[in-house]
Amino acid sequence: MTLAEIETIYIAQLPPMYEKEEAKSLAALAIGDVCKISRSYLMLHKAKEITLKEETALIRILDELRMGRPLQYVLGEADFYGLRFSVNKDVLIPRPETEELVYWIISSIKEDGRNLTEDLRIVDIGTGSGCIPVALKKNLPEAEVCALDISFSAIETAIQNAVNNDTEVHFFQADILDPHLSLLPLTFEVIVSNPPYIRESEKAEMHKNVLDNEPYSALFVSDNDPLIFYKSIGNFARKHLSTGGALFLEINGELGAETADLLNGMGFETELRKDAQGKDRMIKAQLKLPA
Numbered sequence: 001m002t003l004a005e006i007e008t009i010y011i012a013q014l015p016p017m018y019e020k021e022e023a024k025s026l027a028a029l030a031i032g033d034v035c036k037i038s039r040s041y042l043m044l045h046k047a048k049e050i051t052l053k054e055e056t057a058l059i060r061i062l063d064e065l066r067m068g069r070p071l072q073y074v075l076g077e078a079d080f081y082g083l084r085f086s087v088n089k090d091v092l093i094p095r096p097e098t099e100e101l102v103y104w105i106i107s108s109i110k111e112d113g114r115n116l117t118e119d120l121r122i123v124d125i126g127t128g129s130g131c132i133p134v135a136l137k138k139n140l141p142e143a144e145v146c147a148l149d150i151s152f153s154a155i156e157t158a159i160q161n162a163v164n165n166d167t168e169v170h171f172f173q174a175d176i177l178d179p180h181l182s183l184l185p186l187t188f189e190v191i192v193s194n195p196p197y198i199r200e201s202e203k204a205e206m207h208k209n210v211l212d213n214e215p216y217s218a219l220f221v222s223d224n225d226p227l228i229f230y231k232s233i234g235n236f237a238r239k240h241l242s243t244g245g246a247l248f249l250e251i252n253g254e255l256g257a258e259t260a261d262l263l264n265g266m267g268f269e270t271e272l273r274k275d276a277q278g279k280d281r282m283i284k285a286q287l288k289l290p291a
Contacts (some may be wrong), residue, residue, distance in 0.1 A: 001055050003031060004046035010062055026071050030061045033075050043270055054099060057104055068209040081135040085161045090153035091129040092218050094221050097275045098194055101250050101282050102135050104273065105190060108284070109140065121186070123147065123240075124206065125193035125233055128218060130158025130169065137167040146170035152213075176232050187242040194250040195229035196221050202254075227262050234266045238287065247285040256280025 010027035011020060018026065028039050034057045035050060050058070064074045072078040072093045076083050081102055087093055109120070120143040124133040127147035137145040147169060149155050155171045162169040174181055176195070186264035201223050203211060210219075221228055230249065237247045247268070251259045253275075260270045260283060268285035275281035 001050055002046060003042055003048050003050060005121055006031065006050060006055065006058050007042075007215070010058075011060060014065060016207070018208050026065065029071055029150065030075075033077075034058050034061070034098050055135075068212055070209050070213055075196055076130075078131075080131040081138075082125075082131075083131075083135060083138060083165050085129050085131050086157060086164065086257045087129055088157060089213065090151060090215060093214070093216055094129060094131040097277075097281050098132065098250055099135075101192070101194065101248060102132060102139075102181070102276050104282060105136060105248050106139050106194060108248075109190070120144065120189045120190075121146075121242075122190040122192065123183075123188045125191065125236070126150075126195045126218070126229070127158050127171065128154050128194075130161045132194065133208070134162050134165050135161075135170045136160075136192075137169050138165060138188075144170075146172070148172050148174040148176070151217075154215075154218075162285070169277055176236060179235075181236065183240055187240055187245070189242050189245045190248065191233070191237050191245070192248040193229070193233050195233065197226065197229070197250070197252040197255070199226050199252070200224045208212075226252065227259060228261055230259055230267075234263055234268070237285070238267065238279075241287055244291075245286070247283075249283045249285070251281060251283055253279030253281055256283075259283060 007027045014023040015166060021190060028042055031042055031119065032039060034054050061074050065208040070093055072087050076086060078087045080138045081099050081112045085094060122136055122143050122145045124147035127133060127149045130147060133145045137143060139272050152173055155173055158171050196219055197220050200220050256272050260272050263270050263285045267288055269288050271284045272280055
């Protein structure tokens with residue numbers, strides 16, 4: 001069987017929820033992982049024969065994709081900000097919009113002209129796979145980076161990802177919704193979070209493979225209180241954000257104005273930013289200085 005033939009099989013047999021270009025992309029990712037080739041090599045050498053072992057592995061992956069499992073969970077890995085992360089049922093698959101949030105943080109720090117040899121302390125709330133703090137540490141090596149999550153299983157995965165990417169990140173188990181949570185006397189120049197923000201009423205708009213495979217508690221909030229995590233993170237930031245520090249948040253694209261209003265009412269000045277798809281997706285918030 002050739003590379004072209006296995007690609008054609010993938011495109012023909014993947015579920016209808018994957019449009020042709022997405023199916024083609026999944027095929028390229030699976031072939032690249034199994035055959036250890038780049039996408040450009042695949043494009044230029046489609047007549048190349050694959051081995052029986054490679055064919056068997058690719059058909060097994062296709063079978064799992066047809067059952068609705070996301071490719072990243074099938075492979076056990078996902079790319080994020082130029083790094084490779086282990087992923088499993090206990091953590092969300094890293095998203096491109098979260099990469100945009102990380103880029104904003106790094107750009108803001110460098111634009112501020114901060115001397116990176118000085119104290120720079122960062123904390124990520126609800127870290128999941130650890131993709132945010134690991135990417136930040138990799139690009140801001142002088143920073144002291146830590147992260148928390150309520151899930152011990154997620155923390156285990158995040159620790160492994162930090163080790164695999166040769167970064168030192170301090171992880172600990174904690175619940176941001178705990179009103180007694182405090183890390184005093186620690187303060188942070190950057191607090192970041194991508195908390196659960198999808199309302200339960202929005203489930204109908206989501207792919208079944210996400211609903212059936214990714215951790216529910218990391219995705220959804222009640223329609224009755226969709227900003228519950230932002231309230232708790234805002235209160236945490238009021239206690240732990242250093243003077244001139246910034247809070248960076250990924251948000252529900254339908255609740256941008258509401259999230260900004262909430263933080264403004266808590267004493268922050270906010271900047272709302274759209275993602276590459278044109279949706280309100282990120283907020284930078286800084287505490288208002290006394291007059």
